[in-house]
Amino acid sequence: MTSAQTIVLPGDTIAPNALPTSANPNKPLTLGPGLRHIPPQTITTTIAGALSTDSKKNAAWIEYNSGRYTPSTSDLVIATVTNSVSEAYSCTLTPYTPTVTLPHLAFESATRKTRPQLANHALVYARVVSASRDTAPEITCIDPSTGKSEGLGPLKGGMVFPISMGMARRLLSGRKGGVNVLEGLSERLAFEVAVGRNGMLWVDGGNVRTTLAVGRAVQEVDTEALGDKGQSKVVDRVLRGL
Amino acid sequence: MPRAAEISVNEREFILQGLKENIRLDGRPFDAFRSLELNFGDEHGVADVQLGKTRVIARVSAEVTAPFVDRKFDGIFNISTEFSPMASPAFEIGRPTEAENILSRILEKAIRRSGALDTESLCIIAGLKCFSLRADLHVLDHDGGLIDASCIAVIAALQHFRRPDVAVEGENATIFSIREREPIPLSILHHPICVTFSYYNAGGIMLVDANLAEEQVREGEVVITMNRHGEVCQIAKYGGVSVDALALLNCTSVALEKVKDITKFIQRRLEEDAKKRDVGGLIAELSAENAR
Amino acid sequence: MAPQALLSPLHQADGSATYSANGYSVIGAVNGPVEVSRRDELPEEAAIEVNVRPAAGVGGPRERHLESLIQSTLRHIILTRAHPRTLIQVTLQVTSLPEEESSVGDGSGFSFSSLPVLPPLLTTATLALLSASIPLSTTLSATLVAITAAGKIKCAPTAAELVRASAKVSSLHVFAFSVGRALLLAESEGDFEFGAWESACEVAEDACCKSVEGMEVDGEVENGQEFLRGVVEGKVGREMRWRTAA
């Protein structure tokens, strides 16, 4: 991770020395979101944000925080079921976008008879299987390699809180994301969370008060872009409040 | 067409459960408005209202036209509410939704029909010339409570607006530009404010100023428009859950309290703005003189 | 007064921005990529819809004209092929006008040109697109240039300067440039000669784009591209605060 941030705007050309230098020359450079390659050698940005690189993976991408979620393969998402068609559920990831499909059998040990019956507007935690430009994205609630749910599936109860896409990435990227508010809260509170890359955080604390406290703490960390210290303060305040 | 976003089962149940336990999502008491902000633009007659995450701008403008033939002694006043896709992609220009129609009707009844503006004072020469006033409402951000926020914006903008001064000699009217003569505030007879009450749990729970999520799960609502003198200008309960008459009467007294607070708030913001302007006005005058 | 901008002031829209300069204030919102109606669907690229809404009244032919100019300009900077069969919706709301343009119609029949509002609209649209993280091939900056009867060229004139009788403005021009100094839009109105247009274009290019030779002397008026960069840096820096806060 770069220490000093390079903030780029669309149309900026990335200088070669800003790109990661891989130890292994055979490993091709991977371009993440917000970068495009104009042959032969030029790499330019397409969205505004901070340039991030990972020399281990030999990858570069743009960190950005606003805008609408666009599905990409292997993202974890929280989807809302809109209706059920013959073989699949139609779900939405963000409002006003075309639906994605969730096959009826894409649940752990689901058969025609045992598949979960989801009501309209129910929530599911799922992973994006395919998201190409030209077909409707598909999502699933099982890990195709193990056939197990791996934590995916219908979300019962709880509440969803909208969070920024940057926050969703932070929450999902473990230590690197620098989010410790949930750990802090979990010392005194018991709750479940699910994070969707589509800017949704599902929290179930068993009761309204706990759920709300957790959800709103994360939202505060998000909107105020709080670092470690700030988060500890939030945790203290929330725990004292309960 | 883009479908409107519908709230998930989990959210619906959570919100209702919360209300049963006396908790609102944002921690407000049941009878509290969200934080209200009111800012005025550089020009006269522009009010920018933020009610929580809901944001509307009202802009009042005037032009000189001939009055309606059947209302020779009255000026013209119109409120225009056209939603743009800015607040929600579901809004389509030129195709009013039901919500837009209702907003427009309620503002019409609350402000225009209740005679908040003295339209006779907009007359310049009877039957020949009058001011035609229009209030344009722009919805920028929609997180519920659109009617209440819009009404505040229009009322504040009307109070903030200054129309050009006129001098009438017989059949001739001279309209002075802002530079020539200090423009004149409108003659406003009373200040109607809308308060929307939402009902839940078969009418057993009543919320003031529901946000969008709360609006989506409510069972019915009543919009009460009052002024601080205790006059009800308009009541609109278009169906929904049935409510006891006493509960509705109770709403009017809660509304009166809220209306008094909001009216006072608008007044305070207007005074602050006037003070700010006065300083600016002096400087402007000086610099104008320098320019000459 | 120096131009001012704010990124993402709105909550509901995917991206938004406010921008004010020279007495004009515009608030812009971008929604997208969203579902597109069958009628407007393009098989290979995203459709772009631009709505310009005047401060007072409902839009008329003037707004439709501005919309088509902005739409065709944005089409060239948005990478529309990244999101085929979707819609990118740009809504631009004019919130305040210079006194000269908004004052009561005095019946003199003088109608204010539609060009001065175009650069703020374009800039707001660009900022809102940046806020919505819509993939762009480049950013855009635009400016207004006036040429007086005496042949004097004035960049980014205020409304007061335009209507002042002594100014005798004979033509108005709007230019928009990309980061790579490519001309994206040129709209002119009035009487002018080609030579004058060329020099106006040069003046505009300097006002919009970073100078090639490197940094300008301090105190120089900030150019369009630098302004955009400053605004974005402010926003991204704020959002990434958590990294440095540790």
Add this chain to the structure above:
Amino acid sequence: MAPVQAQVLLSPAELSYLHSSLSLNPPIRPDGRSPTQFRPLVAESDILPGANGSARVCFADGTEAIVGVKAEVEKSQWRPTPQKESADVEMDDEQEEEPGVGENSWVEMSIEIPGFRDDDPLPVFLSAMLTEALLASGDLKDRLYINRRFHWKLYVDILLISPPLAYPLPLLSLTTHLALLSARLPALKSERDEDPLFDDDWEASTPIYPRSGRQKPYSAYLDKPPVTLLVMAVGQNIIFDPSKEELAVAEAVMAISCAASQSQTAEAVRLLSIRTIDPPSRLTPPGIPNLLNSATGGVAPVSSTDAMAQREAMSLLGVWTPPRGGIKRNLVGRVLKMVVEKGGVAEEVLEALEKIEVES
């Protein structure tokens, strides 16, 4: 050509059966009526307190219409007088006063049909047809003349309350007829070209369609509004007031407008207009003869044009073929005769409608 509503869902076999029974001599109608018999209807007139004239008619098939006639005083556009009036016209004698001449624009008709916009072809066509007949039928518009400066503007608003199940023309025409018969204008109290002043007493008002006697009970009408009848032909048979199902096999459909005759001529009624209407039968699906159906051992034709040509050539009894072509001239003649002759259908209808008014 008039647009026709309401597709009937009948199979080719049913259509064929219906067509052959209607072609018999005398025809056998599904509801057992004689060719000139109308369906029963419920009608009342003068039902609205606020209109000058009104009527409501319900047909047995459930279709229902309400017509309100409203008259408002309107300023006339100035017209140069054709001749100088002598100063001493006797005002008391109506016969002496120069009769005013009305204009077509003084009568305005609008038709509302559920599910249709005002500018859809069906309402526009129907209102054109009814207005045409109304203006042609006599001196109605002249009676709207008040003085040189003012006239009555007559608004005829026709509401179809039910969905347009059958072709709604006859229903709307009959209802309009009744509403106009009941319409009255207040008595004029002012004189000549003064601003008009009217008698508040509704008892003193005069009917728009005058009768010979001045007092109740009125005697015969001097003039009557027109009626438009729907007539269809199957083979050589002429069938009046066709139902929706019958229209589905019509070979020709005509709308005939006529009004009571003012002079004592041989014919009881005057013919005002005839319009042919595109019969819905043209759009019905044809039956497939066994010979062309591979399922019944026939040989299926290769193309649709081929199929049509082959069907045409066969013209088998019992296989439905949608009618094509126009109406024979002598058939039109026979229809007209049946309508207008003394004791003919039109006279019968007009008399029947008059009775409704008397009874109400």
Add this chain to the structure above:
Amino acid sequence: MPLDTSTYALALLRLDGRRWNELRRIHAQISTQAAADGSSYLEMGNTQVICTVTGPAEGRNTGAGRSGGKEGEANLEVEIGFAGFSGVDRKRRGKGDKRTAEMAHTLSTAFSSLILMHLYPHSTISIHINILSQDGSILAACINAATLALVDAGVPMTDYLVACTAASSPTTSTSAGSDDVSDPLLDLNAMEEQELPFLTLATVGGGEKITVLVMETRVRVERIEGMLAVGIEGCKRVKDILDGVVRGFGV
């Protein structure tokens, strides 16, 4: 022109000869049209409306459904038309008229909470109302006519929705000249609506609970209670009359 209340003061009678708490004559019929699934004709004084109901029938694919029935529930469509001849002056109101749209919205949301909509998913129930003659209390007349037509159509509802108008007139009692004292009036005609602050209210089954309450005129808050009390009482009586019509039809 202020309402001539002198007659009222003397004889305690209104201009049309009614007492303060008297309804106008309500005359109603059901099953007036064979082609509709349900129909009604209703007169409240000189206000006349005709209402037809079709459905529950197969729904049009949601699309731009007016009240956009919830998932798994029927969709209720309401269309109201003012006949050109219904008013004092002949006037045509376009389909886009906002006041008419507001009335239609009122009926649609009011009846949506009364009809057992969940019994008919993917279906549409449509109510068509034609106003033939306007003489005050129009919204109330529309609601009452719609109730009758829905009953006639056999659409299951929890109860009748009945409506009437109530007003508040300056007091006639000589004791106090203050503004706070006022006399309520029941069931207004067009002339009274022009002069007095009034409200339209609808209750479920003539009970105490209010489903619809629409007031468009400015009035002191203290007067509302009296208006509501009279209105609720009026609705009770309307309920009995409508009930009589329905029961009478069965005989």
